[in-house]
Amino acid sequence: MTTVEALDRKLLRDFIRLWPQFLAISLVLAAGVAVLLMSFGMSAALEDTRKTYYERNRFADIFVDARSVPISFVEIIRRIDGIEAVEARVTTFTTLDIPGKIDTTVAYVASLAPAGPVLNRPTLRRGQWPDPQSTGEVVLNAPFAEANDLWPGDRFTATLNGVKRDLTVVGWALSPEFIYTIGPGSLIPDDEDYGIVWMPERALAALLDRTGAFDNLAVKLRPSARPKPIIDMLDQLLEPYGSWGAIGRDEQTSNAFIDAEITQLRALAYILPPVFLGITIFLVNMVIGRIVALERAEIGLLKALGYSDIAILFHYLLLAGLVAVCGVALGYAVGSWLSYGLARLYADFLKFPYLIYTVSWNAYVVSGLLGLFAASAGAARAAWSAARLAPATAMSPTAPPRFRRNWIDVALRRMHVSQPTMMILRSLIRWPVRAAMSVLGLSLAVAILVSSNFFPDSLDLIIDTGFHQSNRQHVVLFFNDTMDESALEDAARLPGVLQVEGQQYLPVILRHEHRQKRAVIEARRPGNDLSRIVSAEGEIVDAPPGGIMLSERLAAQLGLAVGDMVEVEFLGNRKGAYDLPVTRLVTQYFGLGAYMDQETADRLFQQAPQVSVINVTVDPARNAAFQAALKELPRLGGRAMMVENRRGFEETISENILVSTMVYALLGILITVGVAYNGARIQLSERARELASLRILGFTRGEVAYILMGEIMLLALIAQPLGWWIGWAVAKLMTDSFTSDLYAIPMVLKVSTFSSASLIVLGAAMASVLVVRRRLDRIDLVSVMKTRE
């Protein structure tokens, strides 16, 4: 047996003897590695899949909606420098009548070019493409068809240009343009009540009187072209045709949602793994430090036997290396599994036709190296001090820890603290860095729980103000054109209708100084009861007459304050630019709201009162009759069921939240166990003798355990307020960073969020020290006393 082998043997023995401690550390490290792999793996998979999908199906770069633009424009636009391809389509919103389904369904109907689309090409999933010459054959987007059980060969009716048409499903398709399909007035995808219908161009144009014209344009740019000037050019060209303005990919709804998902996944990789790696460093440092302290005499002996400093250094680094290997291996296993599994789930959820999952070796290499680095960084100090130990010093016992009396002792004496409590406090004061690091570690566990748990409460608030308080209507009726107010009376006469209220949506461009922003102004009567403007503070507000009211977010983006003048250019049916004063600001969670008093709008346009949206409440008992009547309404462009929107939102969200809450709870527990268990084990190792001597003096097991457990639990208690604070700060950071054009996440931190985080961490800490307490209970008093300190 060579000497190296002997040292290796000792290494393995140490590792096996201390396995629970090393396991606890490995788990913390594994969590860091797994989260890193997962977030990189998933975001890369989503991005790659989306990229491939976009390329293969030629997803456009610029999108614009207008009304009945002469087809001659296509040629003009195609010649614009920087444009590679153009796809012009006839499009409309419509209501569908699906046999056997009571509720009306909204659909976006888009034409299919006779030779097949050159841009935003749908991928056929089932059945076949419609015959370009056919009049009633359509392809549906697959999730919608599946949700409504509409198979190739099935028939349904659509109201097109005021006339009900019989249509036949011939196929199912997926399109990169509609990965997220969100109906007008909705907030989340709802496959059952909103779908996409593709129809041959000839038939659709004939039905909508659009022969020789188009409504929707998609543009693909040459790789070198910049979108901004082309968007401006398109806006100029199409402005006379009621264009709402051209948008780039960043504003395309479907694409913007996926961007947000990928950003959030990426963010995970930057927030969590550093926490886990940092805690790994601390734990390895603590444990290896203790081992070196215990093995001083052996180290001296080894050196006396002729082992080099380097050999000793590597011996302890290697021990940490074993921990790293275990942690990284475990992290690889869990991370790969999670990464692939979740990417699959995501791809399914997003209805990608396929998943491109290429294993990112980089992520493995980076996370593996980080794991090794964390473990060696943790062991470095102790290993170095072992290597530097002179044999003579090593063989003599360590100097006992030096305690000194200071002002704190005087204070404690005054408070008549019991001696066991004094022992706890002195130990904290004697090793302040270790105590501080433990507190920090435990507080990070609390912070992870607080900052992940605040989300459901925030969503509750969004749902409450966004749905329950603002939108009290059952159904929103959208029309393709504005109508005069007599439409309200027609709606009121529909069966089962209890209340009706009108609103008008006016697409505009707002300009202030050099800034401009596209928005939709809601013109509404003061005192509306169904659709209300509720501020973030819960106040119900109306737009004051004589100007426009803006949401704070929109005002901030335009640099506007109350009293400033803003240039409002109306798009769509109402043309013209006006300078209007900002009369009020309102804080809101959702959207870039802009509001106007209906009478002010009417005076501005010198028109009779108009509506484009009608909010309705319906007697639930007569809902079927109401829905049946709706399907007959000729000009109804869309319809959103508020009641269902609410339910859908809550269901989608709460499922996701349950899973993620559990994952974060697990992460918090891993950290707590890592810190508390190792802390207690080291306490026990350092104090075994002291605690045994107390037992000999007649202290009971419980009294002695108090000293061991008290210190860790005291640290855990101190960690709570710090953890709350860090959690609060992280939550704040997250809400700030998630705030986008679409919404702001309010920070709702309830007492229960803090208390449940604390309960979990204190519970896990308690369980960890109780496991160590069992060792203490079994300690052999006699043999401890026989050995020298």
Added chain:
Amino acid sequence: MSGQELVFRTDNLTKVYQTGEVKVFALAGVDLELFSGELAVLLGPSGSGKSTLLNILGGLDHATDGRVWFHDLELTDLGDRGLTRFRRDHVGFVFQFYNLVPSLTARENVQLVTDVARDPMTPEEALERVGLSHRLDHFPAQLSGGEQQRVAIARAVAKRPEVLLCDEPTGALDSKTGIQVLEVLKHLNEELGTSTVVITHAAEIRKMAHRVIWFQDGRIANTEINDERLEPAEIDW
């Protein structure tokens, strides 16, 4: 000096250690009586079972066979809880290694015991009795070995235990310091009437005892009563 009242009585006390195939009889049937107020010295070669006996008498260890009584209380019947109670109320220990709590001062180390005892002296009084009034607020690391051992003795006697069990109390000390410690023990035995058992391998120390008990191979080989006792200062070892 030895009174008539029995403090400890053992009957065929046996302790067997099973290490692998080998059985070691640490105690091979010990019958012993210890009296109130007595200062007994246990002598014998290393491994003869002295510590084992002391640990069983003090309620730190269980016998394999035989019985032990403390007055009328049969220790061999007690579980961990009962033995803890017994140690807390009646026994003081002093070991070769002082086993002080390093994070507590001399006074606080004594207070550990006086805080939970039924009729303790004050920590200051206990430390005065061992001659350490001037070291109340020193931590163990700031005291010499002899001083630390005296703190340990103060801690052991502060609760006015009926018995004081000392396992080689001078084993780690030089002879001059050792004598100081023995003086403290003798003094406490006389002042407080604490029955005291002292294990030692320094045979000369037997001369300060009322009674000397010789151990050999887990058995009592011999006992002898000193008609004349020496002062520790007169002992030379």
